Amino acid sequence: MNPLIEETDVVVLGGGVIGLTTAQVLAEAGTTVVVVADRFSPGTTSDVAAAIWYPYAVQPREKVLGWSAQSVQRYRAMSVDQPDIVRLVEFHELFRSEVGPPWWEAAVDSYRFLDPSELPLGYAAGYAAMVPVVESGRFLTHLRNRLQAAGVRFVQSDSPVRSVADLGVPVVINCTGLGAATLCGDPEVFAIRGQVLRARLTAGCRISYADDSDESAPTYIIPRSTDVILGGTATVGDEGTEVRDADTESILRRCSALVPDLSNAEILEIKVGLRPGRTRVRLEAEELDGIRVIHNYGHGGAGFTLAWGCAEAAANLVLGT
Numbered sequence: 001m002n003p004l005i006e007e008t009d010v011v012v013l014g015g016g017v018i019g020l021t022t023a024q025v026l027a028e029a030g031t032t033v034v035v036v037a038d039r040f041s042p043g044t045t046s047d048v049a050a051a052i053w054y055p056y057a058v059q060p061r062e063k064v065l066g067w068s069a070q071s072v073q074r075y076r077a078m079s080v081d082q083p084d085i086v087r088l089v090e091f092h093e094l095f096r097s098e099v100g101p102p103w104w105e106a107a108v109d110s111y112r113f114l115d116p117s118e119l120p121l122g123y124a125a126g127y128a129a130m131v132p133v134v135e136s137g138r139f140l141t142h143l144r145n146r147l148q149a150a151g152v153r154f155v156q157s158d159s160p161v162r163s164v165a166d167l168g169v170p171v172v173i174n175c176t177g178l179g180a181a182t183l184c185g186d187p188e189v190f191a192i193r194g195q196v197l198r199a200r201l202t203a204g205c206r207i208s209y210a211d212d213s214d215e216s217a218p219t220y221i222i223p224r225s226t227d228v229i230l231g232g233t234a235t236v237g238d239e240g241t242e243v244r245d246a247d248t249e250s251i252l253r254r255c256s257a258l259v260p261d262l263s264n265a266e267i268l269e270i271k272v273g274l275r276p277g278r279t280r281v282r283l284e285a286e287e288l289d290g291i292r293v294i295h296n297y298g299h300g301g302a303g304f305t306l307a308w309g310c311a312e313a314a315a316n317l318v319l320g321t
């Protein structure tokens with residue numbers, strides 16, 4: 001057992017958005033928490049995310065609705081207190097044929113159908129909604145600082161923890177994302193590779209756009225406070241973390257077709273991340289060799305979108321409320 005971990009601690013295993021929000025909700029309830037991970041920000045998948053509120057590549061929808069609605073409320077409050085970390089932005093989802101109301105309409109305060117005059121060339125329909133955009137790196141740093149100020153300890157393991165029993169505590173919250181495939185031997189976990197470009201913000205980039213009509217090549221443009229994230233790719237089962245020039249060219253071509261101003265975009269960084277896909281989010285308790293394990297992983301392309309709702313649900317399982 002690590003000398004920094006005490007027998008009475010609740011261990012949150014995982015230092016991405018799911019682990020840190022879960023630790024935050026537990027700390028708010030007065031629980032003594034230690035966060036253990038082999039990678040912290042800026043080295044997590046969560047650092048790669050755009051991260052706009054949008055329930056993408058995640059199941060099951062009936063649960064996702066509730067978790068994502070709870071998260072909207074938290075982010076909305078944070079956008080008032082911390083506008084440098086969370087902002088509400090106008091988001092347009094675009095379609096090449098007519099569509100009915102969005103399945104996620106109950107999770108947002110309001111949405112509207114786009115007027116034909118607002119549709120870029122080639123699109124037949126779209127929705128507009130005001131949704132949170134989280135500056136992922138700043139958010140993770142902010143949460144860590146806040147947790148440390150509240151007495152939460154952070155322990156970096158030299159290598160991935162092989163078994164929850166190695167942690168030597170009675171309660172572990174498993175927020176290991178893609179790492180759960182190995183840790184739990186979970187065959188339902190799979191990678192969804194995503195490549196994004198970070199470019200300098202230009203005057204023509206105000207609205208967030210998404211077109212998911214091509215499943216493996218979603219197109220999205222997410223303006224943040226000083227930069228804009230251009231995406232993307234979503235290749236299931238692809239674990240390649242190298243930057244691919246063909247993806248970069250395709251992303252630039254697709255995004256400039258939507259916002260022509262982006263054809264001269266100044267690229268600041270190119271990032272690749274593996275979304276922790278799963279047939280459905282695993283949020284449940286299990287007894288393993290006398291240890292109570294609360295699983296909270298498999299959030300696909302929506303970890304930020306669901307984080308606070310899932311953190312509340314995981315904390316309720318720990319606290320028995």
Ligand SMILES: Cc1cc2nc3c(=O)[nH]c(=O)nc-3n(C[C@H](O)[C@H](O)[C@H](O)COP(=O)(O)OP(=O)(O)OC[C@H]3O[C@@H](n4cnc5c(N)ncnc54)[C@H](O)[C@@H]3O)c2cc1C
Pocket residue numbers: 013014015016017018019036037038039040044045046047048049050051052053054157159160161162175176177178179180183193194195196232272273274275276297298299300301302303304305306
């Ligand atoms: C290109 C891209 C764009 C995205 N855009 C968005 C978006 O706009 N909106 C949105 O909501 N989501 C988005 N996502 C999805 C989002 O990033 C993920 O759903 C989210 O990061 C998952 O968070 P997590 O904490 O579960 O995983 P991670 O961030 O991967 O964190 C897992 C943590 O567990 C630790 N860990 C794993 N296994 C072990 C082990 N055995 N021992 C010790 N530590 C371990 C890791 O070190 C890490 O600290 C995007 C993802 C990508 C790749």
